[in-house]
Amino acid sequence: MKFLIDLISEQLSGAFEKAGFDAAYGRATLSNRPDLCEYQCNGALPAAKVYHKAPIQIASAVKAQLDGNAMFESV
Numbered sequence: 001m002k003f004l005i006d007l008i009s010e011q012l013s014g015a016f017e018k019a020g021f022d023a024a025y026g027r028a029t030l031s032n033r034p035d036l037c038e039y040q041c042n043g044a045l046p047a048a049k050v051y052h053k054a055p056i057q058i059a060s061a062v063k064a065q066l067d068g069n070a071m072f073e074s075v
Contacts, residue, residue: 009026011066012041015062021043022050024043025041026041026062027041027043028041043062044056063075
């Protein structure tokens with residue numbers, strides 16, 4: 001049986017990979033701002049250094065891969 005955070009991480013890893021980035025950056029953690037969301041992924045920040053792109057470019061590319069994913073209400 002998998003935990004919810006593991007299922008989210010699988011989806012995020014796949015989205016990072018489809019967007020052309022290392023899947024290891026797609027790891028979900030509990031949010032440090034629970035007033036905004038329950039889970040978060042900070043992979044765009046370290047990936048930005050490796051891929052020499054702005055974090056928003058990486059996050060947008062990953063978000064585009066997750067659009068329409070029934071698992072998420074919003075990304």
